[in-house]
Every structure is written in C-alpha cells, then in structure tokens.
Amino acid sequence: MSETLVIRSTRVALPDGVREAAVLVRDKRIADIAAYGAQLGAAADVDLGELALLxxxxxxxxxxxxxxxxxxxxxxxxxxxxxxxxxxxxxxxxxxxxxxxxxxxxxxxxxxxxxxxxxxxxxxxxxxxxxxxxxxxxxxxxxxxxxxxxxxxxxxxxxxxxxxxxxxxxxxxxxxxxxxxxxxxxxxxxxxxxxxxxxxxxxxxxxxxxxxxxxxxxxxxxxxxxxxxxxxxxxxxxxxxxxxxxxxxxxxxxxxxxxxxxxxxxxxxxxxxxxxxxxxxxxxxxxxxxxxxxxxxxxxxxxxxxxxxxxxxxxxxxxxxxxxxxxxxxxxxxxxxxxxxxxxxxxxxxxxxxxxxxxxxxxxxxxxSKGRIAVGCDADLVAFDxxxxxxxxxxxxxxxxxxxxxxxxxxTGRVSRVWLGGVEVDAAGPPRGRLLRRGGGEM
CATH class of the missing domain: 3.20.20.140 (Metal-dependent hydrolases)
Structure with a gap:
C-alpha cells in the first residue's frame, strides 16, 4: 500500500490564496487538495487547526x-x-x-x-x-x-x-x-x-x-x-x-x-x-x-x-x-x-x-515540483504559527x-513542524536532503 498522510489546516497557503483545506500526500508528493473535513482514508492524519500550512x-x-x-x-x-x-x-x-x-x-x-x-x-x-x-x-x-x-x-x-x-x-x-x-x-x-x-x-x-x-x-x-x-x-x-x-x-x-x-x-x-x-x-x-x-x-x-x-x-x-x-x-x-x-x-x-x-x-x-501546495508537487510543507x-x-x-x-x-511567526517529501523532519534528525539538477531530477 502507498504511504499516505493527510495534513489539515484552517489556513493553507495555496497558489490562489489562503483557505481551509486538507492536503493528501502519497509517495512523497501531493496527491489531492480537498475540503478541510474530507475523509481521505490516509494512514496518518495531522490536524494543525489554526497553525498555517505553507x-x-x-x-x-x-x-x-x-x-x-x-x-x-x-x-x-x-x-x-x-x-x-x-x-x-x-x-x-x-x-x-x-x-x-x-x-x-x-x-x-x-x-x-x-x-x-x-x-x-x-x-x-x-x-x-x-x-x-x-x-x-x-x-x-x-x-x-x-x-x-x-x-x-x-x-x-x-x-x-x-x-x-x-x-x-x-x-x-x-x-x-x-x-x-x-x-x-x-x-x-x-x-x-x-x-x-x-x-x-x-x-x-x-x-x-x-x-x-x-x-x-x-x-x-x-x-x-x-x-x-x-x-x-x-x-x-x-x-x-x-x-x-x-x-x-x-x-x-x-x-x-x-x-x-x-x-x-x-x-x-x-x-x-x-x-x-x-x-x-x-x-x-x-x-x-x-x-x-x-x-x-x-x-x-x-x-x-x-x-x-x-x-x-x-x-x-x-x-x-x-x-x-x-x-x-x-x-x-x-x-x-x-x-x-x-x-x-x-x-x-x-x-x-x-x-x-x-x-x-x-x-x-x-x-x-517545488514551492507550491499543488497536486503533483513534492510534499515539502511547513506548519507555521x-x-x-x-x-x-x-x-x-x-x-x-x-x-x-x-x-x-x-x-513574529515561528516554524512549528516541517515535512520533506511527506516525511516529518527536524534539524536534529538524520540528513534526508537530495541533490537536485535543473528540472528537478536528482544529480
């Protein structure tokens, strides 16, 4: 089964503005953007409430x-x-x-x-x-x-x-x-x-x-x-x-x-x-x-x-x-x-x-595949207060x-949590970064 995660927030910074949404992550990428309360059947579900998702x-x-x-x-x-x-x-x-x-x-x-x-x-x-x-x-x-x-x-x-x-x-x-x-x-x-x-x-x-x-x-x-x-x-x-x-x-x-x-x-x-x-x-x-x-x-x-x-x-x-x-x-x-x-x-x-x-x-x-909360993009996401x-x-x-x-x-404003490719990471953890070339492929 594909690894799945839903992150919900009442303030998701989408390309067309900030609104309530649920972001479905599958296999390191954003698979869907749905209504805040949508039941998407993911293996893990994170509700950020009023923390913003960037x-x-x-x-x-x-x-x-x-x-x-x-x-x-x-x-x-x-x-x-x-x-x-x-x-x-x-x-x-x-x-x-x-x-x-x-x-x-x-x-x-x-x-x-x-x-x-x-x-x-x-x-x-x-x-x-x-x-x-x-x-x-x-x-x-x-x-x-x-x-x-x-x-x-x-x-x-x-x-x-x-x-x-x-x-x-x-x-x-x-x-x-x-x-x-x-x-x-x-x-x-x-x-x-x-x-x-x-x-x-x-x-x-x-x-x-x-x-x-x-x-x-x-x-x-x-x-x-x-x-x-x-x-x-x-x-x-x-x-x-x-x-x-x-x-x-x-x-x-x-x-x-x-x-x-x-x-x-x-x-x-x-x-x-x-x-x-x-x-x-x-x-x-x-x-x-x-x-x-x-x-x-x-x-x-x-x-x-x-x-x-x-x-x-x-x-x-x-x-x-x-x-x-x-x-x-x-x-x-x-x-x-x-x-x-x-x-x-x-x-x-x-x-x-x-x-x-x-x-x-x-x-x-x-x-x-970087820089946007949009279907198909890498699930690089930030919870921000x-x-x-x-x-x-x-x-x-x-x-x-x-x-x-x-x-x-x-x-004013504090980073609370970070996901890199759909995996929650922090500065104390093992390095998970990739080396990228133009177009987004790996070097």
Missing part, C-alpha cells in the same frame, strides 16, 4: 563554502539552519568554494562534498567568469540550475567580474537553454572607498546609482540576446521603475530582494556593528519603503536570504570598522519570520509570502557562526 521555502541565494574553506559555512550546518527556518530547498552560490564552481569538474567536487550531509534538498548555481564560456554548457549538463556572475570585484580572485562584452557573450551562450544568469549588479565606476569607519560612510561609498548603472547594463545585454537575466539582492528601491519598464518592454528580467533590506534601515545600524555589512548595503528608511512598494507591485519577484555568514575571527579583526570588515548577512533560520513580521503589518497575506519565498524562487531555479513571537538569540541559531544582525530583535 509550502516549503525555496532559497535560491545561499553561500555554502565547502569544499576547501572549512572555516566558513558548510552544507551540514547551512541546511540544518534552513530546515529550522522552514526552508526545504536551497540553491548554493558558486563563488566561495575552492575551486569555485566554474567548471563541470568543480561542480562534481562540490556535489561530492555535499552528499550525505544535507538536511534539505540542495541545487547548485554555476559561475560565469572571464574565460569559462566553453564550460557553461557542460555545467548545465552536470546539473547546474543556472549561473551567477558579478559586474564588480567579488573579493575573490578566482571569481572575477565580467565586463560589458563578457556579460553579453555569457548571456548569448546561455540564452538557448533558458537557464537564468543571476547578476550581482553594481557598477565599479560608481563605487568608491569609504571615507570613514562608520556605516553612513560605507553606504555613501556604494550609492544607488551604482546599482542603476549596472542594471542598465544587464537590461541592454538581456534585450540584445534574449537571455533570462535576474538581478541579485536588489537594495536600491529607486531602480524599481527601470526594472518594471524593462519587463513591460518584454525583456526577460526578474529581481530579488532580501529580508535584511525589507526589515532594517541604515538609520538603525549601530556604530561598530559590522554584522550589518553587506553589498549592496542596507539603505535608508525611504528606500525600504520603495522596496516594499515594488514587491507589492510585482516589480520585485522574490525574497531570498543571500545567507553569507562571516567568520567571527575576521569580524573581530575588523574592530568594528566598516571599511575593513568582511560583509555577509546570516538569515537562513530567521528569514521567514523577519519578512512576515513586517509583511503581516502591511496587510500582506501568507499566500503573498509563499509566492515571494517559495513559488517564484522554485521557478527561477527550474524546479517545477503566524502569531507566535520570539527574540532572536545567536546561541539558538544552527548555522556555523551564529553572528546575525537580528540578535535581540523580537520577530
């Missing part, structure tokens, strides 16, 4: 650093933190491992490092760097879900930025396959060295015009080649009109922002708290409002973490100086409540959050170096 989150912007940089984040710790935060699939970025994931051989090495360690499902982005155009097709064949590139120095010599000509060539190379090219969009000609150690000086050194000029370059290249382009970690709300106009003109363009840009504002960053440092920077409150408007209007398509925790040793050496501190925001475990804490107050629904943090990221990564509150404490976080700007903040 699709497992899909986070397409996570920096895991194995192999070769074991002092940083690893697959075991990153995926445990993801699971605790209601994320059931992550997509790993290509630049922090040694070697960087810019060849099929490097992708196979990273997959070997991840095998058997992952608490959630994992897919991989390949890297587009100068000189590796001939590897892009092989990376897709090896399982990459798409590509990431920089238009500005990434800080890592092995992951150099593309110039305008190289960007257009990379887009031309991937256009036929339909795989997206994710772009870190800051123009190096508009970025300067900070004039002081404080956060205001750091923000001023990376102004919104740096994002605007880079996005103009991306739009031009995407329009010329027909490639699918995606703007990573949009921080400049005043770029929304540019992105919206490009979409309206038929350019295959999408954009993401991150929980920290929606939650924090530069006015709130305390002196010396370099765990707030990221590139592009967290900007001022008026900019945060513009990002929320763009997200509500559909100009920004999704919210993903850009989880990139810094090593405490480097943070300490920086001495609280934003000019020398290594940047990176850690939020895998708290991204969902951070977004919901603000979204709920602004009148958004859990269905909106599911679209931003589950459905669109799954589509971007070419994972059609939308009214519970808690204070963030670094000691409770499961990623390797629990340094986070959310320390001490009270957030």
């Amino acid at each position: 699709p497992g989150l899909v986070d397409t912007h996570v920096h895991v650093n194995e192999p070769g940089r074991t002092e940083w984040e690893g697959f075991a710790t990153a995926t445990r933190a993801a699971l605790a935060g209601g994320i059931t699939t992550i997509c790993d970025m290509p630049l922090n491992s040694v070697p960087a994931t810019t060849s099929a051989a490097a992708l196979r090495a990273k997959a070997a490092a991840a095998a058997g360690q992952c608490a959630v499902d994992v897919a991989f982005w390949g890297g587009a760097v100068p000189g590796n155009l001939g590897e892009l097709s092989a990376l897709l064949d090896a399982g990459a879900v798409g590509f990431k590139c920089f238009l500005i120095d990434s800080g890592l010599p092995e992951f150099a930025p593309l110039d305008r000509g190289e960007l257009r060539a990379a887009m031309k190379a991937v256009a036929a396959d339909g795989a997206p090219l994710i772009v870190h969009a800051e123009d190096p000609g508009e970025v300067t060295a900070p004039r002081g150690p404080g956060y205001d000086a750091f923000v001023a050194s990376r102004p919104t015009v740096a994002e605007r000029r880079a996005i103009e370059t991306v739009v031009s290249a995407a329009a010329a080649t027909g490639a699918r382009a995606h703007i990573a970690h949009l921080a400049a709300g005043d770029c929304a009109a540019l992105i919206g106009a490009a979409k309206a003109a038929g350019v295959l363009l999408s954009a993401e922002t991150c929980p920290h840009y929606l939650f924090f504002a530069a006015e709130e960053v305390p002196d010396g708290r370099t765990e707030f440092k990221c590139c592009p920077p967290i900007r001022y409150a008026a900019n945060r409002e513009a990002l929320w408007r763009a997200l509500a209007a559909g100009v920004i398509d999704c919210v993903v973490s850009d989880h990139s925790p810094c090593a405490p040793a480097l943070k300490d050496l920086a001495g609280g100086d934003f000019r020398t501190a290594f940047g990176g925001i850690a939020s895998l475990q708290v991204g969902l409540p951070a977004v919901w804490s603000v979204a709920g107050r602004r009148g958004h629904s859990l269905a909106d959050v599911a679209r931003w943090m589950s459905a669109f990221p799954a589509s971007l990564a070419g994972l059609p 939308p009214v519970a509150s808690f204070a963030v404490r670094g000691e409770d976080l499961l990623h390797r170096h629990p340094v986070t700007p959310y320390e001490g903040r009270t957030l």
